[in-house]
Amino acid sequence: MRRFLIVDVGAGTMDVLCYDMRSDEHFKAVVKSPVRTLAEAAENLPGNLLITGTEMGGGALSGVLERRSKDAEVIMSASSAATIHHNPERVRSLGIKIVNDTETSALQQRQEYHTLKTCDLEVDRLEEIIKGLGMPFSFDVVGLCAQDHGRAPDGVSHLDYRHGIFKASLDENPFPHGLLYRNDEVPASLSRLKAMSESAKMLSADEIYVMDSGMAAILGASMDWRVRGKKRTMVLDVATSHTVAAALEGGEMAGFFEYHTTDITLERLEELLEALAEGRLNHGEILKEGGHGAYIRKALGFQRMEGIVATGPKRRLVEKSRLPIFFGSPLGDNMMTGAVGVLEAIRRRKELKTISFL
Numbered sequence: 001m002r003r004f005l006i007v008d009v010g011a012g013t014m015d016v017l018c019y020d021m022r023s024d025e026h027f028k029a030v031v032k033s034p035v036r037t038l039a040e041a042a043e044n045l046p047g048n049l050l051i052t053g054t055e056m057g058g059g060a061l062s063g064v065l066e067r068r069s070k071d072a073e074v075i076m077s078a079s080s081a082a083t084i085h086h087n088p089e090r091v092r093s094l095g096i097k098i099v100n101d102t103e104t105s106a107l108q109q110r111q112e113y114h115t116l117k118t119c120d121l122e123v124d125r126l127e128e129i130i131k132g133l134g135m136p137f138s139f140d141v142v143g144l145c146a147q148d149h150g151r152a153p154d155g156v157s158h159l160d161y162r163h164g165i166f167k168a169s170l171d172e173n174p175f176p177h178g179l180l181y182r183n184d185e186v187p188a189s190l191s192r193l194k195a196m197s198e199s200a201k202m203l204s205a206d207e208i209y210v211m212d213s214g215m216a217a218i219l220g221a222s223m224d225w226r227v228r229g230k231k232r233t234m235v236l237d238v239a240t241s242h243t244v245a246a247a248l249e250g251g252e253m254a255g256f257f258e259y260h261t262t263d264i265t266l267e268r269l270e271e272l273l274e275a276l277a278e279g280r281l282n283h284g285e286i287l288k289e290g291g292h293g294a295y296i297r298k299a300l301g302f303q304r305m306e307g308i309v310a311t312g313p314k315r316r317l318v319e320k321s322r323l324p325i326f327f328g329s330p331l332g333d334n335m336m337t338g339a340v341g342v343l344e345a346i347r348r349r350k351e352l353k354t355i356s357f358l
Contacts (some may be wrong), residue, residue, distance in 0.1 A: 004346070005130070005139040005203070008213060008338035009034060009120045009146040009196070011059045012240030012313060016126070017331075017339040018135050021352065027133045030335045034122055035059040045114040048073040052104045053118035054195040055082040057146060059241065061118075062094070069095030073113075077101045080118040082191060086151050086158075120146055120192070121199040142205040143342040145216040147242060148192040163283060163293040165190070166215070166256075174252045174297060176215040177345035183208040209346055213239075213338050214258055218246040220341030221311045223357040224328035230306040234273060236325065237337055238312035242292065243269070247277050247300050254300050257281055258292035261314050270323055277302035311337040331357045 002022050008015040016029045039060035042049060049068060062084050065074050075097045076084070084091045088098050099107070108115055121144065127137045152161035165187075169178050181187075183197035193210040200208045214237075221235035222228065236245040243264055246256035255276050259269075275281050279299025286294045309328035310318050313335065318325050330340040340357055347355060 003139045004141045004143065004343060005126075005205070006143045006339040006342050007121065007126070007145075008216065008336075008342070009057065009144065010213065010240055010338070011035065011057060011147075011242075013335065015335050015339050016129055017336055017343065018130060018133065018139075019343060019355075021355075024355075026331065027135055028331075028333060028336060028339075029129050029133060031129060033057075033059070034120055034125075035061050038116060038118065039064045041116055042068060045116075046072075048113045049075070050104065050107055050113035050115045051076040051080045051118060052101075052115060053077070053080045053083075054120075054199065055079065055192050056118045056120040056195070057192065058083050058085075065096055066094040073097065075099055075107065075113065077104050082151075083118045086191075119199055120144075120196050121202075123199070123202045126203075139203065139205045141207045141209070141346060142200050142203050143209045143211070143339075143346050144193075144196050144200060145211045145213040145338050145342050146192060146196060147213045148190045150187075151189045151191045157287075159287060159292055161189075163295065166212075167295055170253050170295065170297065176219040176246075176253060176341070177348045179215040180209055180211045180342070180345040180349060183210065186210055209342070209349075211342050211345055214242065214244045214256075216338040216341030216345065217244055217311070218248075218253075218256065218341065219344055220330050220337040220339065221309050221328055222246075222248055222251065223330040223340050223344055224309045224311070225356075225358055226326060226328065227307040227309050228357075232300050232304050232306055234277060234305055234308040235328075236269075236273070236308065236310045236312075236315075236318070238310065238314040238317050240313055243312070243314075243317075245269075245273060245276060247305075249298075249300055252297075253295075254298050255279065255281065255294065255296040257286060257294040259286075260290065260292070261317075263290050264317075266317055266321060269317065270321060273308070273323060274302045277305055
């Protein structure tokens with residue numbers, strides 16, 4: 001067990017970490033996210049579009065395809081349409097036509113469409129990036145993370161469903177690394193992570209693991225040297241699309257909340273951090289005000305916090321905070337927070353030697 005490839009697929013960036021456990025060397029890259037590159041291609045291609053592939057994070061792509069459908073034909077395979085929404089009628093309401101996966105080959109042969117493929121794990125692009133780092137494209141273990149809302153049953157909010165998955169796991173095992181899945185363990189309802197794990201089989205690694213990026217960011221931020229080993233800490237990851245924060249005691253999750261980054265102000269974030277530490281957050285109330293939700297196991301007390309570390313590409317939001325927040329850099333890099341979390345989760349699961357992450 002030596003060579004690890006860790007990929008954090010976000011809305012804005014894809015963060016790539018190659019780690020060698022024997023030498024403790026690591027090489028890394030931060031590049032434009034797959035959904036951004038796909039959205040730009042869809043925006044710039046003329047004429048009709050045919051979208052094939054698997055479910056991936058929708059992000060910027062949804063708006064682009066809706067705009068394109070007003071002046072051209074946009075067709076998606078059923079599998080790729082889940083990228084926009086799990087309810088096909090919601091996809092069709094944007095002016096997008098959905099066809100069975102088996103119909104796409106015949107449509108491609110008609111040469112009336114520019115074809116694009118949805119996929120969070122672009123293997124050819126990854127190979128180019130990693131070889132550009134001077135590394136061979138072969139690994140013992142692959143770890144991936146992305147945000148997955150889950151495929152909620154009819155009548156259940158996708159936010160409530162996602163929250164329920166986290167709550168069930170943390171109630172039983174109050175550590176974020178408990179939400180790491182080996183590729184043969186991924187629940188079918190976590191369809192985005194499932195699709196990623198299937199795509200990763202093309203990498204020919206001995207083992208493949210996937211994890212939700214929110215939990216990965218919490219664990220990764222807690223590996224920063226300024227809070228690692230402290231008893232009671234808070235971590236905050238202000239990412240491109242979502243902001244997540246957690247209160248931890250001895251590494252255990254005391255509670256967390258999640259919000260859309262574009263919807264949160266510094267003042268509200270400060271209030272939420274204090275309320276999180278005091279155990280005063282309510283999942284339903286956070287949902288009502290536009291957040292993703294909250295989970296509380298126990299109150300730790302804000303004045304008892306020994307450190308608050310902030311990571312994420314949008315962390316300048318807290319630059320002028322009245323709270324004692326410092327900027328973290330696990331593995332020496334703010335952008336490696338999710339990747340570090342996945343690597344640490346795998347290390348814990350396999351009971352491998354400790355990694356310093358300095």
